Amino acid sequence: NKRFFVVGLGNFGYAIAERLTELGHEVIAVDLDPETIDRIGPLITRAAVADATDLETLRKLGGDTVDAAVVSTGDDITASILAVLALHDLKIREIYVKVISRDHGRVMEKLGVSETVFPERDTALGLAAKICGRSLLKYLPLGTNFSIQEMGIPNSWVSKTIGELGIRQAYDITILAIHDILTDKFYATPGPDYRLKDSDTLFVAGTDQALKRIALID
Amino acid sequence: NKRFFVVGLGNFGYAIAERLTELGHEVIAVDLDPETIDRIGPLITRAAVADATDLETLRKLGGDTVDAAVVSTGDDITASILAVLALHDLKIREIYVKVISRDHGRVMEKLGVSETVFPERDTALGLAAKICGRSLLKYLPLGTNFSIQEMGIPNSWVSKTIGELGIRQAYDITILAIHDILTDKFYATPGPDYRLKDSDTLFVAGTDQALKRIALID
Numbered sequence: 001n002k003r004f005f006v007v008g009l010g011n012f013g014y015a016i017a018e019r020l021t022e023l024g025h026e027v028i029a030v031d032l033d034p035e036t037i038d039r040i041g042p043l044i045t046r047a048a049v050a051d052a053t054d055l056e057t058l059r060k061l062g063g064d065t066v067d068a069a070v071v072s073t074g075d076d077i078t079a080s081i082l083a084v085l086a087l088h089d090l091k092i093r094e095i096y097v098k099v100i101s102r103d104h105g106r107v108m109e110k111l112g113v114s115e116t117v118f119p120e121r122d123t124a125l126g127l128a129a130k131i132c133g134r135s136l137l138k139y140l141p142l143g144t145n146f147s148i149q150e151m152g153i154p155n156s157w158v159s160k161t162i163g164e165l166g167i168r169q170a171y172d173i174t175i176l177a178i179h180d181i182l183t184d185k186f187y188a189t190p191g192p193d194y195r196l197k198d199s200d201t202l203f204v205a206g207t208d209q210a211l212k213r214i215a216l217i218d
Numbered sequence: 219n220k221r222f223f224v225v226g227l228g229n230f231g232y233a234i235a236e237r238l239t240e241l242g243h244e245v246i247a248v249d250l251d252p253e254t255i256d257r258i259g260p261l262i263t264r265a266a267v268a269d270a271t272d273l274e275t276l277r278k279l280g281g282d283t284v285d286a287a288v289v290s291t292g293d294d295i296t297a298s299i300l301a302v303l304a305l306h307d308l309k310i311r312e313i314y315v316k317v318i319s320r321d322h323g324r325v326m327e328k329l330g331v332s333e334t335v336f337p338e339r340d341t342a343l344g345l346a347a348k349i350c351g352r353s354l355l356k357y358l359p360l361g362t363n364f365s366i367q368e369m370g371i372p373n374s375w376v377s378k379t380i381g382e383l384g385i386r387q388a389y390d391i392t393i394l395a396i397h398d399i400l401t402d403k404f405y406a407t408p409g410p411d412y413r414l415k416d417s418d419t420l421f422v423a424g425t426d427q428a429l430k431r432i433a434l435i436d
């Protein structure tokens with residue numbers, strides 16, 4: 001099992017601190033709000049009211065002993081930057097940051113964090129795909145950057161065969177199976193001659209980047 | 219193409235209004251903030267400064283002609299409820315709501331909305347699974363007769379390439395990814411030239427019969 005540091009316990013930080021603990025890992029969390037710390041205290045390894053921009057405070061709490069950190073200080077962009085820099089000083093190399101704007105994301109990429117998430121935007125893109133009738137019905141992570149998802153057929157793929165579309169080469173994803181909604185049949189490992197219908201859904205697997213790309217096709 | 223109504227243009231509402239437009243649909247959006255409306259105006263079908271809790275205002279803007287609506291009024295839970303009720307009065311049956319807490323979600327379920335999203339929480343759960351590097355799988359059923367499993371390399375496959383072995387054709391399974399145990403790297407959708415090592419494990423997908431057969435190979 002691993003040890004994680006979570007900075008900032010808004011909805012996102014709180015949920016991830018809880019979830020990592022449920023998954024059997026140790027979580028140390030800090031936040032400026034005593035009520036939040038009191039609420040989460042019993043649920044995780046350790047929680048403290050503290051300013052995460054302060055290097056010595058982080059070190060005292062064991063911030064230098066963790067495998068990875070999550071930074072989610074909400075609207076306070078400066079705090080998120082200072083917290084990332086403090087974590088770098090403690091030699092924490094795996095840092096995930098919840099950002100609140102594209103520019104915030106760009107700053108974090110410049111700082112070399114492992115990954116940024118932008119929940120409002122990421123979820124909006126996912127819901128948009130769904131409500132146009134192209135659903136990402138299931139999403140299953142398989143490893144650090146590899147997952148499976150179920151998706152509807154992009155309009156431009158309807159009536160074409162898998163071979164014609166050259167999906168694996170073009171998008172770097174594998175089609176595991178086709179679910180024919182009308183007959184409720186599964187076609188496992190479909191071959192290149194399978195012709196896609198708009199009533200099909202696909203189970204596809206690949207890296208998150210590849211899966212994001214494929215969700216954007218019309 | 220479809221027509222959508224978006225109520226509230228925070229990060230989520232703004233992103234979904236933009237994205238639905240990119241996907242070729244019509245979007246009518248309302249918000250209380252004139253600056254936001256000015257910014258999105260040129261990008262979508264129609265944008266207006268308006269209070270979405272007012273039925274007549276929504277009707278005047280064409281709210282009764284849309285296929286579906288998205289409600290994302292942020293912290294104002296009461297506004298979100300009144301907006302949903304107004305949309306119901308306009309006979310809009312497909313309504314998606316961005317909620318800011320579990321209780322907010324429960325209210326929306328009671329109101330019978332199509333779906334709620336809770337971006338901070340949904341994204342946190344997704345990231346948690348990722349950063350534990352958890353492959354959830356030893357064996358994962360995806361449908362009534364379709365599953366994924368993780369397996370070691372049969373001795374007879376070591377040092378052969380995927381192409382040489384003709385695995386898909388011979389065994390009717392798909393190799394989703396190779397997990398190189400020594401480097402802890404995942405190789406998604408490996409190509410035919412990938413040469414198998416005895417320290418690899420494979421994530422394979424197929425019917426249960428196919429997976430059973432493959433487990434018996436030496």
Ligand SMILES: Nc1ncnc2c1ncn2[C@@H]1O[C@H](COP(=O)(O)OP(=O)(O)OP(=O)(O)O)[C@@H](O)[C@H]1O
Pocket residue numbers: 007008009010011012013030031032033036050051052053072073074075076079098338
């Ligand atoms: N320097 C800091 N050190 C520790 N915690 C901080 C610091 N700055 C801000 N925080 C904490 O980060 C949290 C951010 O939560 P807030 O609800 O503002 O934003 P958020 O990340 O947008 O939340 P959500 O995940 O709900 O969208 C607050 O609880 C705040 O106390």
Ligand SMILES: Nc1ncnc2c1ncn2[C@@H]1O[C@H](COP(=O)(O)OP(=O)(O)OP(=O)(O)O)[C@@H](O)[C@H]1O
Pocket residue numbers: 120225226227228229230231248249250251254268269270271290291292293294297316
């Ligand atoms: N009654 C209403 N009618 C129309 N718009 C409203 C109404 N009430 C609130 N809004 C709008 O909803 C938007 C909500 O955005 P805000 O940034 O507060 O929250 P949010 O949904 O949490 O944002 P984000 O998606 O960035 O997390 C605001 O721009 C506000 O003007």
